[in-house]
Amino acid sequence: MREVRAVVSGRVQGVGYRYFVRDQARSLGVSGWVRNNPDGTVSVSAVGEEVLLMKFLDSIKAEGDPYIRVCGIAIEWHEAYSPGDGFEIQI
Numbered sequence: 001m002r003e004v005r006a007v008v009s010g011r012v013q014g015v016g017y018r019y020f021v022r023d024q025a026r027s028l029g030v031s032g033w034v035r036n037n038p039d040g041t042v043s044v045s046a047v048g049e050e051v052l053l054m055k056f057l058d059s060i061k062a063e064g065d066p067y068i069r070v071c072g073i074a075i076e077w078h079e080a081y082s083p084g085d086g087f088e089i090q091i
Contacts, residue, residue, distance in 0.1 A: 001080035003032075004053045006044045008060065010071035013040055017068050018089045024059040028052050031084030035091070047084040 008017075013036050021034040021044060030053065032046035046056055057075065062068040 002050045003047045003078040003080040005076045007074045008042045011069040012042045015067040025087035033090045047080045
């Protein structure tokens with residue numbers, strides 16, 4: 001199991017991005033959370049098999065979405081010590 005932590009920048013607040021990320025995670029069976037940051041970015045923490053996390057990271061670019069515009073994703077990889085339980089939107 002691996003954990004990936006990401007900070008996503010661009011037009012990612014006020015456009016349903018957190019819900020989009022949650023849906024992508026759930027469809028891939030990835031656990032973790034997503035939340036808005038005060039500076040307008042969005043933080044994501046996801047746990048799962050590395051191959052699934054790579055697919056997840058590709059999917060959260062939201063390419064082709066008319067409202068969401070991801071300009072950058074800063075990524076850190078870590079070893080995961082727990083598989084987690086579901087994927088949630090943090091407030």
